[in-house]
Amino acid sequence: MSARVPTERLFREHAPFVASFLRRLGVHSVDVDDAVQEVFLVAHQRGFTPGPATPRSWLGAIAWRVASARRRAATHRREIPDDSGIHDLRATTAGPAAAAETREALVLAGRALDSLDEEHRVPFILFELEGESCASIAAGLEVPLGTVYSRLHNARRRFLAAYAEAARDPSDATDDEVGR
Numbered sequence: 001m002s003a004r005v006p007t008e009r010l011f012r013e014h015a016p017f018v019a020s021f022l023r024r025l026g027v028h029s030v031d032v033d034d035a036v037q038e039v040f041l042v043a044h045q046r047g048f049t050p051g052p053a054t055p056r057s058w059l060g061a062i063a064w065r066v067a068s069a070r071r072r073a074a075t076h077r078r079e080i081p082d083d084s085g086i087h088d089l090r091a092t093t094a095g096p097a098a099a100a101e102t103r104e105a106l107v108l109a110g111r112a113l114d115s116l117d118e119e120h121r122v123p124f125i126l127f128e129l130e131g132e133s134c135a136s137i138a139a140g141l142e143v144p145l146g147t148v149y150s151r152l153h154n155a156r157r158r159f160l161a162a163y164a165e166a167a168r169d170p171s172d173a174t175d176d177e178v179g180r
Contacts (some may be wrong), residue, residue, distance in 0.1 A: 007044040014055055015040070017130065018063050024113065024125050025067035029038045057132045057140030064122045064141075112162035120155035123148050128156075134144065 015036060022035045042062050048055055116124060122141065126132040127148075134152065138145040 002050045003051050006046045007040060010043055010048060010055055011040050014059055017056055018059050021060055021063050022067055025064060026071060027067050035066050035070060039063045052135060053139030054132060054136040056130060057126055057136040060126050061140040068118060108163055108166045111166045112159045115162040116155055116158055120151050120158060124153045124155035128153055
């Protein structure tokens with residue numbers, strides 16, 4: 001039997017990932033620090049023991065549940081979504097035209113990601129953006145491996161369709177969204 005990984009170590013090694021993941025799940029930037037604390041409080045209470053799930057996929061599953069609870073609580077309060085996180089990303093391209101194209105592509109990708117329901121968004125982010133294995137994601141989410149494969153396949157299809165749709169109709173983009 002493996003020993004539990006100390007929560008302090010998990011926090012030091014994975015807090016930036018958890019914060020980024022929570023933002024990708026739609027947690028407002030002003031609430032990310034509190035949500036990260038909630039994730040690690042749950043992690044401390046449950047304790048992580050190395051096994052089929054990596055720390056990232058295990059923490060990602062906890063973060064998903066925390067983000068879901070916050071979203072449910074927010075429906076009882078009237079809140080305006082915070083899309084400012086997309087503007088925190090800096091382009092590393094050579095010129096302003098390329099930077100504008102990169103910003104617009106990020107907005108389209110953000111919209112496509114937002115179009116995914118949570119059951120599809122979580123494995124998509126963990127696999128495509130964070131590089132987690134399907135087996136680790138399945139263990140972290142406590143679902144069968146086939147479910148992860150199915151959700152990932154459907155998420156890719158939906159993401160690409162939503163991205164293509166957003167690219168065809170850029171008129172929905174607000175000046176705020178593209179950072180002008």
